[in-house]
Amino acid sequence: MIHHQVIVVGGGLAGLRAALEAAPQVDTAVLSLVHPVRSHSGAAQGGINAALANMEACKDDNPEKHAFDTIKGSDFLADQDAVEIMTREGPACIIELEHWGVPFSRTPQGKIAQRPFGGAGYPRTCYAADKTGLYILHTMYEQVVKQGVRVYDEWAILSLIRDGDTCCGVVAMHLPTGQIEAFQAEAVIFATGGAGRIYSNSTNSHICTGDGMSIAYHAGVPLKDMEFIQFHPTALLRTNILITEGARGEGGYLVNRLGERFMEKYAPKAMELAPRDIVSRSIQTEINEGRGFEDGCVHLDLRHLGREKILERLPGIRAIAMDFAGVDPIEKPIPIHPGQHYTMGGIDCNYRGETGLKGFYAAGECACVSVHGANRLGGNSLLETVVFGKLSGARAAEFVRGKASSQGNANAVEQALARVVAETEKLRSADGKEDPASLRLEMQKTMADKVGIFRTKQELAEGLAAIQALQKRYREIRLNGRQKRFNLDLLRNWELKGMLDLSEAVVAGALAREESRGSHSRTDFPKRDDVNWLKHTLAFHTPEGARLEYKPVTITRFQPEERKY
Amino acid sequence: MMATNQNVTLKAYRYDPDVGQEPRYDSYQVPIDETTTVLEALYYILERVDGSLSFRSSCRSAVCGSCAMFINGMNRLACRTQIVALNSREVRIAPLPHLPVIKDLVVDMAGFWEKYERVRPYLITTVASPDKEWPQSEEERKAIEEAIDCILCACCHSSCTMSWWDKGYLGPAALLKAYRFAADSRDQAGLERLRLVANEDGVFRCHTIFNCTEDCPKGLSPTFAIQELKKRVLWKKLTFQM
Ligand SMILES: Cc1cc2nc3c(=O)[nH]c(=O)nc-3n(C[C@H](O)[C@H](O)[C@H](O)COP(=O)(O)OP(=O)(O)OC[C@H]3O[C@@H](n4cnc5c(N)ncnc54)[C@H](O)[C@@H]3O)c2cc1C
Numbered sequence: 089m090i091h092h093q094v095i096v097v098g099g100g101l102a103g104l105r106a107a108l109e110a111a112p113q114v115d116t117a118v119l120s121l122v123h124p125v126r127s128h129s130g131a132a133q134g135g136i137n138a139a140l141a142n143m144e145a146c147k148d149d150n151p152e153k154h155a156f157d158t159i160k161g162s163d164f165l166a167d168q169d170a171v172e173i174m175t176r177e178g179p180a181c182i183i184e185l186e187h188w189g190v191p192f193s194r195t196p197q198g199k200i201a202q203r204p205f206g207g208a209g210y211p212r213t214c215y216a217a218d219k220t221g222l223y224i225l226h227t228m229y230e231q232v233v234k235q236g237v238r239v240y241d242e243w244a245i246l247s248l249i250r251d252g253d254t255c256c257g258v259v260a261m262h263l264p265t266g267q268i269e270a271f272q273a274e275a276v277i278f279a280t281g282g283a284g285r286i287y288s289n290s291t292n293s294h295i296c297t298g299d300g301m302s303i304a305y306h307a308g309v310p311l312k313d314m315e316f317i318q319f320h321p322t323a324l325l326r327t328n329i330l331i332t333e334g335a336r337g338e339g340g341y342l343v344n345r346l347g348e349r350f351m352e353k354y355a356p357k358a359m360e361l362a363p364r365d366i367v368s369r370s371i372q373t374e375i376n377e378g379r380g381f382e383d384g385c386v387h388l389d390l391r392h393l394g395r396e397k398i399l400e401r402l403p404g405i406r407a408i409a410m411d412f413a414g415v416d417p418i419e420k421p422i423p424i425h426p427g428q429h430y431t432m433g434g435i436d437c438n439y440r441g442e443t444g445l446k447g448f449y450a451a452g453e454c455a456c457v458s459v460h461g462a463n464r465l466g467g468n469s470l471l472e473t474v475v476f477g478k479l480s481g482a483r484a485a486e487f488v489r490g491k492a493s494s495q496g497n498a499n500a501v502e503q504a505l506a507r508v509v510a511e512t513e514k515l516r517s518a519d520g521k522e523d524p525a526s527l528r529l530e531m532q533k534t535m536a537d538k539v540g541i542f543r544t545k546q547e548l549a550e551g552l553a554a555i556q557a558l559q560k561r562y563r564e565i566r567l568n569g570r571q572k573r574f575n576l577d578l579l580r581n582w583e584l585k586g587m588l589d590l591s592e593a594v595v596a597g598a599l600a601r602e603e604s605r606g607s608h609s610r611t612d613f614p615k616r617d618d619v620n621w622l623k624h625t626l627a628f629h630t631p632e633g634a635r636l637e638y639k640p641v642t643i644t645r646f647q648p649e650e651r652k653y
Numbered sequence: 654m655m656a657t658n659q660n661v662t663l664k665a666y667r668y669d670p671d672v673g674q675e676p677r678y679d680s681y682q683v684p685i686d687e688t689t690t691v692l693e694a695l696y697y698i699l700e701r702v703d704g705s706l707s708f709r710s711s712c713r714s715a716v717c718g719s720c721a722m723f724i725n726g727m728n729r730l731a732c733r734t735q736i737v738a739l740n741s742r743e744v745r746i747a748p749l750p751h752l753p754v755i756k757d758l759v760v761d762m763a764g765f766w767e768k769y770e771r772v773r774p775y776l777i778t779t780v781a782s783p784d785k786e787w788p789q790s791e792e793e794r795k796a797i798e799e800a801i802d803c804i805l806c807a808c809c810h811s812s813c814t815m816s817w818w819d820k821g822y823l824g825p826a827a828l829l830k831a832y833r834f835a836a837d838s839r840d841q842a843g844l845e846r847l848r849l850v851a852n853e854d855g856v857f858r859c860h861t862i863f864n865c866t867e868d869c870p871k872g873l874s875p876t877f878a879i880q881e882l883k884k885r886v887l888w889k890k891l892t893f894q895m
Contacts, residue, residue: 127717131716183786195791227775327713327714525701574707574756
């Protein structure tokens with residue numbers, strides 16, 4: 089058994105930021121499925137929001153305006169106290185990143201450069217070309233090396249250990265050896281990222297399977313607002329690799345088969361820079377009504393930006409378009425369509441990362457604080473990882489300092505370890521009739537087809553039935569990788585159970601919510617309904633499936649109003 | 654170019670130290686179209702043919718650096734390598750050369766990270782930070798533009814002949830990182846940065862064979878960075894500043 093006072097699960101931005109906060113105070117270690125620099129955060133492109141007011145065009149910007157844009161963007165489902173904290177802490181967190189060495193792009197005055205992003209009143213998105221996530225993640229890892237924080241990489245956590253109402257550690261598998269070990273801790277912070285891969289059309293990394301969410305869910309911690317799935321307007325045709333909103337921020341056009349800049353019809357003021365839910369619906373409508381190109385896409389046209397601007401501001405996008413679609417955006421438009429992109433919902437927690445389980449915290453995309461409500465604004469997610477990573481790390485350290493060691497939980501830890509070892513052995517030798525790769529594919533297709541951008545009662549009901557059928561068939565699966573070392577078959581199919589349960593929570597929440605709000609667009613209930621639905625969904629795991637409860641939204645200063653762009 | 658929508662033969666290196674067998678290549682028939690990548694082919698095998706195959710992957714968009722492998726004679730990222738572009742009926746995949754194998758295509762990167770840590774890979778400042786950002790002009794930012802794009806995939810580290818013979822040599826990836834900071838107008842480590850690399854395990858071990866530059870999937874030139882560092886070291890030494 090290994091012991092640390094604080095265990096952070098996840099080596100992405102939220103996890104590393106939490107660890108950097110806790111480590112100087114208490115014994116802290118990071119556990120991560122992949123080496124930290126391989127985390128999904130490194131794929132973030134466009135930038136990170138904060139009201140720095142660095143450009144002439146945003147000199148009147150401030151955290152309050154940032155808060156308002158975020159809350160309006162969320163379709164008023166965000167908790168306003170949490171949003172205000174995020175936007176207030178934002179500028180200092182960005183400056184800290186810069187002091188650590190993040191190579192932000194610069195203004196002619198030598199300040200951090202900012203670009204326009206969707207749903208924002210000012211250019212507020214601090215960027216480093218179109219590789220902001222890569223640079224921030226590498227810089228953050230450099231600080232982890234500098235501070236000497238202990239990192240256990242290629243350890244996949246399989247289970248959360250609880251003793252009554254207290255969290256006391258995790259059980260994890262070391263991929264290179266297959267060894268399964270219990271990690272005891274006084275506090276555990278989950279920063280395990282999103283669950284995009286429950287969809288077939290996701291922009292997310294292969295590893296974004298929502299493990300932390302499902303593991304918390306199975307341990308009795310509720311998930312919040314899972315029905316709110318963000319579809320990004322511009323995923324590359326076929327691979328769904330993301331083309332950043334920054335491409336439109338720099339002035340890119342969306343064009344249909346008739347050559348029209350169709351956003352005119354849907355958001356005449358904001359045009360291509362309306363919030364993502366609106367732009368995605370607009371693109372999907374164009375495609376559904378026959379104005380898309382033959383492969384079911386529209387074009388993102390950057391040609392008018394000119395060679396120089398594309399090379400300077402969007403070099404990564406150019407490389408992606410050339411490598412993965414054979415298109416040089418200097419010469420040709422990029423074929424795109426909407427793709428699953430972000431999990432607004434997640435582990436129910438507050439702005440200090442605290443959940444209903446004592447000693448258990450969550451931060452980053454796996455958490456739902458909630459600052460994104462029904463629709464996240466681009467650039468707010470990276471901000472969330474650093475702000476709430478920091479706050480949850482601070483809170484966990486504070487909690488641990490005020491607490492005796494958890495040696496008393498030794499029994500619970502031993503039992504959890506024994507249970508997980510038995511379950512993994514059973515899975516490793518599973519020899520049923522169901523091929524798990526087919527189940528995975530059917531799940532992903534069901535989610536994309538039935539729980540997509542536009543939703544109806546009938547399709548959601550079909551989706552729910554389909555997911556429940558897959559959950560049953562999962563019990564009969566067959567594995568064929570039996571070895572100890574680096575057993576991807578075992579890992580992926582352990583994850584698959586969690587993905588099916590998460591899918592079920594998403595569909596159940598979507599079926600119940602009879603209104604349209606943000607990314608959740610019910611064609612049978614096209615209006616937002618504040619009287620009945622201005623509330624968060626909580627999903628609790630039960631043997632019979634998701635049980636739903638609701639809780640109020642925190643409103644401080646901004647009364648819900650109609651969203652127009 | 655080959656016709657599409659057909660099969661290729663993919664030969665993958667297989668080795669599990671827990672099983673007392675010599676390494677071998679297994680052959681698989683994989684259906685491909687004109688866009689299928691090597692990584693997609695590996696997933697096809699894992700899911701449809703042989704669940705015991707091991708490899709690393711994460712972002713599938715050439716930014717996380719997980720899936721570097723030796724593919725048809727060259728270190729490449731599997732996710733970025735389209736099979737038709739290899740122009741060959743057979744795709745032969747081995748783990749990154751000269752790194753210990755954990756299993757199949759998964760190598761032990763411990764030595765790589767140890768070298769990375771030796772160059773003190775973080776911004777060093779000695780005076781108190783300002784309230785706002787450190788000022789940096791667009792020109793100054795340009796100086797690090799390439800070096801910051803390294804994704805630490807280890808393609809260069811594995812292809813560097815000097816790294817094969819001298820296990821202590823920092824190698825191209827760590828030296829590129831050292832250069833990234835030496836060239837950053839905000840870094841204040843000064844001579845300390847150069848001292849870390851001004852020795853026979855550092856810049857002087859590079860024989861400018863350019864393997865690293867040829868194999869870099871991001872089109873970077875560690876060779877350039879190493880020579881740039883060497884130039885700075887030489888100047889300091891020639892002028893008795895070091
Ligand atoms: C292509 C793309 C571009 C984006 N661009 C932007 C942008 O420009 N601006 C913005 O604000 N947001 C952007 N986002 C969103 C943003 O990148 C993510 O929401 C954010 O990076 C999530 O960070 P995280 O730290 O919560 O999780 P991640 O970076 O996903 O890290 C999760 C960590 O958890 C670990 N982990 C997962 N499962 C386990 C397990 N079972 N055991 C142990 N460890 C585990 C992983 O190893 C990983 O280290 C983008 C998203 C995508 C998909």
